[in-house]
Amino acid sequence: MSNRDIHVLVIGGSWAGITAVNELIKLSYGSSIRLHVTLVEQRTHYFHKTGVIRGLVDLKYAEKMFISYQRLFTDGNPYHRFVCAKLTHIYEDCVVVDGSGRLFYDYLIIATGSAYTSLPVTQSIDEKECRARYQKMRHAIESARVILLVGGGAVGVGMCCEIAEQYPKKCIILAHARDRLLNEDLSDNLSITTENHLRKLGVELILGETILSTSFQDDDDDDYSTLIHDDWVGKPQTVIARSGRRVPCDLVIWTTGSRPYTDFMNSLVPTNDKHPLVDVDSGLINVSPTLQLSDIRYPNIFAVGDVNSLPISEKYATSAIHQAKHTVKNIRQLIEESRDHRIKRPPTTSSETAPKAHLAPYTSPRNTQVVVALGKGTEVSSSIFSKFSSWASGGGRGRMYMLDKAEKMLNF
Structure with missing residues (x-):
């Protein structure tokens, strides 16, 4: 692996986001890489939305549904941290969050999930x-x-x-x-x-x-x-x-x-207007088979879980977990290959003809x-x-x- 500092931001403390953070922390162990892992989440706490319907009728269960995100970072590593803030904009090399200004990254994992506005x-x-x-x-x-x-x-x-x-x-x-x-x-x-x-x-x-x-x-x-x-x-x-x-x-x-959280994507400029970053009707982020953004301008940005354009059969907690693990594997490969995927390309370059990294495409686990x-x-x-x-x-x-x-x- 590269011996330089690598900054990875994970946006969203959903199933996918939590899994990604855990896998990145594991990745940082036993290697020469200085991997900076930052979880950005606007909630002050993890709220177990998967069990929201049980908590409505079971008070004892409801009391267990609130867990501090700080528990993810109990290893004392100064390069791993939690930032409680709302994401407002995403750019090629940084994000803007309320109260914390700009956070720069080498790789970005978007795992903002979705919300039931009716609950x-x-x-x-x-x-x-x-x-x-x-x-x-x-x-x-x-x-x-x-x-x-x-x-x-x-x-x-x-x-x-x-x-x-x-x-x-x-x-x-x-x-x-x-x-x-x-x-x-x-x-x-x-x-x-x-x-x-x-x-x-x-x-x-x-x-x-x-x-x-x-x-x-x-x-x-x-x-x-x-x-x-x-x-x-x-x-x-x-x-x-x-x-x-x-x-x-x-x-x-x-x-x-539900509706995915993707409003912050408006600050990213697509390479080609015919290939939007976010689907207009569904609000989902268009991704390639490797779970990178489908736009070749942003190969260092991944989207996992409810926010991406995978079919409805992948919109379950277990699928989000598998996607997050797969994404971290691909990020590791990019780091090992020391690829700089932030090279500027002409806006007219087609996403179909541009060179792509040889990363493994995501596939659903068998017998899911x-x-x-x-x-x-x-x-x-x-x-x-x-x-x-x-x-x-x-x-x-x-x-x-x-x-x-x-x-x-x-x-x-």
Whole structure:
């Protein structure tokens, strides 16, 4: 390896970001390289979003969901650090963050993840505020008699099961715009197994209906105002579907998807306007098979996890972990080859014809399984390479939502 100082920035303390930091710290051991590893994250703490639905009904579990990022850097190495700040701009050799100015890098790993704007607790960056919002959400669930969840992906399904198990006397309704539950990349059998389990728990399913707006009881019947999705309003209301169907309830919980954090990418200039750095529709960062930005001007920048343009079958925690490990391997190869990939190239150079480093492309691990938790003791699993296999069983995800794995990764 090179004997000069190498600065690697990891942006985002998600599954991918934490894994990348751990792998980079391992890389710095036992070598002559002075590897400076910096984690940049706007939260003051790690918040276990994977288990957010369990924390809504289990206070003891919720207390364990907050872990300091400083635990990643307990080895005393002065070259490894945590910077609590919000990323605002990215440039070819540095990033700009609130309160800390410019941070220069040789390699950059973007792992900013995505957020459910409909779950207020995931938007909090301060631990005190996060705990307060969490308590407000729990209180709304406890107080409501009839709860409607909008969105039948893994989060909506899991939340239905958690609430139904904890509060069996409540009326729980799940509305989903598609004719079957879960993501379209999963098997029909897995969806059917999930639907059957929800019905056994007493959950009412409304499939093939798009929910549009909400009207409160004291509103004019012909004047429907759409609620902001992060407003957990616990009072009698009527939800309106596109078909005209009305669903009375006391609380609406939207779990209709997420949006990646990529606004900071606007400061990077693409080599070719025909090849945008970020997809306009999805907001995802376009990457090459090696997980580098697809634009040849920025081969020292990688994007992993929810923020990159890999297919939906790669948008799971286990996939993010594998992507981060693969990225660090590629960075190690770049360092060993002492390649300077920041050479200026003409803006007209095509990304298809420009020379590329001989890095290994990312491939999904064999036998990767997608696991959807259906409450405390049940989960459904299916291989993402199979369109017909599915089964239900007791499993660790339903019990812990990978909190034990997160604690281990954070040296807790």
